[in-house]
Structure formats: structure tokens, C-alpha cells
Amino acid sequence: MNALFIIIFMIVVGAIIGGITNVIAIRMLFHPFKPYYIFKFRVPFTPGLIPKRREEIATKIGQVIEEHLLTETLINEKLKSEQSQQAIESMIQQQLQKLTKDQLSIKQITSQIDIDFEQVLQTNGNQYIASQLNNYYTKHQNQTIASLLPNQLVAFLDQDVDNATDLLCDRARNYLSSAKGTQDINDMLDTFFNEKGKLIGMLQMFMTKESIADRIQQELIRLTSHPKARTIVTSLITNEYQTFKDKPLNKLLDASQFNEIAENLSVYVTTFASKQANKPVITLMPQFVDYLEGQLSSKLANLIVEQLSIHLSTIMKKVDLRGLIEEQINTFDLDYIEKLIIEIANKELKLIMSLGFILGGIIGFFQGLVAIFV
Structure with missing residues (x-):
């Protein structure tokens, strides 16, 4: 009976010692948070393991995450x-x-991304447009008009320049045949008669002013259809058109004239753009918005992925994931770290404490046997 009591007593004592030892060991992982000193000597095991090695732990965690968890290859594959x-x-x-x-x-x-479109347009728009136009003038001022115009436009004008004769003659004939044309001819005759005096007075003895005006009107109308007159008009138009094409830009407009045009054009463009900027984009560019929704979204997604993949290495270096994790862990309160680890490993820590009690009990059992037989 005495032997059984000794064994049970040793088991209980061993279990208590083993369990408390593990509890203290687990507690010493986190506590104390700061070192303690007796005189000038630091008390052993202060601070606790995690407070003492927090920076090293943060560095290792950052290294593990960067090199083995959130690696560039893994992110690239996921992307x-x-x-x-x-x-x-x-x-x-x-x-x-x-x-x-x-x-x-x-x-x-633009306001959603903190950009004042109106201010940017007024501040930079006029200046930019005028500057670009003036730079264009400076670069191309010695070139001919024909060389500056698009080839398709020059070909179109070359082909249709002969039609200008028909258009001009038709417009002249319509004007001369109109009431306005008749009135203008009569007014010019009145001025002519008043200037010539007696000589015209003698002419009026044989013809009335109305008959003279009518005769002049008919001759002018006939002249618009006369082949010779049309040939002359065609020749004049062709020569003037060719002269215009061969004229350098600075001969058509000097720098001051072009600068004035550039300023007026820039004001017109920015004013027009400002008005249009108040209208819904879907109203201004419905087909473009449809294109964005239908096709560009897929292309843009591919482009984003492609560019991110190309520049991922640079981005990772700029982000400095390891340094970011280290900095973040080092800013945590030790109480929070303790709570976090216990929440994660609560079950395992309880098993460790239980194992301490069990091992202590087993050791106590054998110690009891030794005490009895020895």
C-alpha cells in the first residue's frame, strides 16, 4: 500500500512539474517584453524569445514570403x-x-481623377495648339503648297479644276439673268451716262437706256457660253491654281499672319472642345463607346496583363515586399503578436502543455519504481 502511494505521489508530482514547465516555457516565448537587470547584470531569458528575436523573425518571414510564397514567377502565372x-x-x-x-x-x-479639364484646356490647350502650328510653319515655310497638301487632295483638285470654269460661268449666267443682275447693270449705266455727259446724251437720241442695258445684258449672258471666253476663263483659273500650288507657304502667309491664324484657330478649337466636354461621352461618340464595350475591353485587359508581366520584376523591386512585411511586423504590438500566435496555434499549444503533464507523469511513475526498489 505504501509502495502504491509512493508511485501515485511521484506520478502526480512529475505530471505537475512537467506540465508547469511546459506552461512556463510557452509563456517565456512571449514574456517578458523587455529585459530586466539586477544591478548591471541582465536577468537570463529576458526579454522573451519572440520579443528578443522580433526583428530577426520579421526578416525571416519576409524572406520566406518573398522567396517561396509570393514569388515573381507565381504572381506572373496567376496574372x-x-x-x-x-x-x-x-x-x-x-x-x-x-x-x-x-x-x-x-x-x-476627368474630375473623378482630380483633373480640372477646363483649367487644363485653358492653361495648356491654346498655347499647345498655337505652338504646334507655329512649329509646323517654321519647319515647312519654304515648301510649296502642293507638297504640304495630301496627295489625294492634290489629285482631286487637279482633276476637278476644269469644272471650275463651268461652275463660274453658270453662276455668272444665273446672276446676269436675275433681277439683281438687271438692276446692277442699269445702275452702272446710270453712273456711266452721268460721267460721260453730252456724248452719251447724243447716243440716247438713237437708243433708250433700257434698250442699251438689255443689249449689254444679252451680250454678257451670251459671252458666258462662248467657247473662246470659256477657254480664257479656264486658262486663267489653271494658271492661278498652278501658281497657288507652286507658291511657298511663307509667300502665301508671312510669320505674323500665320501666327494670328494659329492663335485664332487655337481659341476656336479650345472653345469648341470645352463645349463638347460638357456633353455625355455616349452622345459625342456612341460608336466609339460601343467599340470600347465590345472589343477594346478584351484588348485592354490583355494589354494590361502583358505590360504588368513585362514590368513585374521592376514593380516587385519598387514594392520591396520583404521590406514591407518586415516593417509591418515590427510595428505590431507584442500583445497583438502573442494573441495572433495563440489564436493560430492554440490547439497545438494545449497539446504541448498536455504532453508535459503526460511525460511528467510517466517520468514520475518510473521514479516511483526506482524509489521502491532502490
Whole structure:
């Protein structure tokens, strides 16, 4: 009976010692948070393991995450996956649909990214447009008009220059045949008669002013259809057109004239753009918005993935994932770290404490046997 009591007593004592030892060991992982000193000597095991090695732990965790978990290769593979591309495309389409649904204007869109479209347009628009036009003039001022115009436009003008004769003669004939033309001829005759005095007075003895005006009108109308007159008009138009094409830009407009045109044009363009910027984009460019929703969203998603993949290495270096994790862990309170680890490993820590009690009990059992037989 005495032997059984000794064994049980040793088991209980061993279990208590083993369990408490493990509890203290686990506790010493986190506590104390700071070192303690007796005189000038630091008390052993202060601070606790995790407070003492927090910076080293943070460095190792950052290294493990960067080198083995969130690696560049893994992120690149995830980025190129069909699921990621679909997510990016879906996000783009949602923003485009919002553009249509909310009837957003260009000014509203730019204001969402903290850009004052009106201010940017007025501050930089006029100056930029005028500057570009003046640079163009400086670069091309010695070139001929024909060399500056698009080839298709020059070919079109060359082909249709002969039609100008028909158009001009038809317009002249219509004008001369109109009431306005008749009135203008009569007015010019009155002025002519008043200037010539007696000589015209003698002429009026044989013909009335109305008959003279009618005769002049008929001759002018006939002249518009006369082949010789049309040939002369064609020759004049062709010569003037050729002269215009061969004239250098600076002979047509000097620098001051071109600068004035550039300034007026820049003001007109910016004013027009400002008015249009208040209208919904879907109203201004419905086909373009349809194209964005239908095709560009997919192309844009592919482009984003492609560019991110190309520049991923640079982005990873700029982000410095390891340094970011180290910095974040080092900012955590030790109480929070303790709570976090216990929440994660609570079951395992309890098993360790239980194992301490069990091992202590087993050791106590054998110690009891030794005490009895020895």
C-alpha cells in the first residue's frame, strides 16, 4: 500500500512539474517584453524569445514570403491565368457600362481623377495648339503648297479644276439673268451716262437706256457660253491654281499672319472642345463607346496583363515586399503578436502543455519504481 502511494505521489508530482514547465516555457516565448537587470547584470531569458528575436523573425518571414510564397514567377502565372484576365476585363466593362448608364461627360470623368479639364484646356490647350502650328510653319515655310497638301487632295483638285470654269460661268449666267443682275447693270449705266455727259446724251437720241442695258445684258449672258471666253476663263483659273500650288507657304502667309491664324484657330478649337466636354461621352461618340464595350475591353485587359508581366520584376523591386512585411511586423504590438500566435496555434499549444503533464507523469511513475526498489 505504501509502495502504491509512493508511485501515485511521484506520478502526480512529475505530471505537475512537467506540465508547469511546459506552461512556463510557452509563456517565456512571449514574456517578458523587455529585459530586466539586477544591478548591471541582465536577468537570463529576458526579454522573451519572440520579443528578443522580433526583428530577426520579421526578416525571416519576409524572406520566406518573398522567396517561396509570393514569388515573381507565381504572381506572373496567376496574372496570366484566364481567371485574372476575365476579372480585369469584367472590371473594365463595368466602368464602361457606368460611363453609359450615368451619362458621364469628359469633364465629369476627368474630375473623378482630380483633373480640372477646363483649367487644363485653358492653361495648356491654346498655347499647345498655337505652338504646334507655329512649329509646323517654321519647319515647312519654304515648301510649296502642293507638297504640304495630301496627295489625294492634290489629285482631286487637279482633276476637278476644269469644272471650275463651268461652275463660274453658270453662276455668272444665273446672276446676269436675275433681277439683281438687271438692276446692277442699269445702275452702272446710270453712273456711266452721268460721267460721260453730252456724248452719251447724243447716243440716247438713237437708243433708250433700257434698250442699251438689255443689249449689254444679252451680250454678257451670251459671252458666258462662248467657247473662246470659256477657254480664257479656264486658262486663267489653271494658271492661278498652278501658281497657288507652286507658291511657298511663307509667300502665301508671312510669320505674323500665320501666327494670328494659329492663335485664332487655337481659341476656336479650345472653345469648341470645352463645349463638347460638357456633353455625355455616349452622345459625342456612341460608336466609339460601343467599340470600347465590345472589343477594346478584351484588348485592354490583355494589354494590361502583358505590360504588368513585362514590368513585374521592376514593380516587385519598387514594392520591396520583404521590406514591407518586415516593417509591418515590427510595428505590431507584442500583445497583438502573442494573441495572433495563440489564436493560430492554440490547439497545438494545449497539446504541448498536455504532453508535459503526460511525460511528467510517466517520468514520475518510473521514479516511483526506482524509489521502491532502490
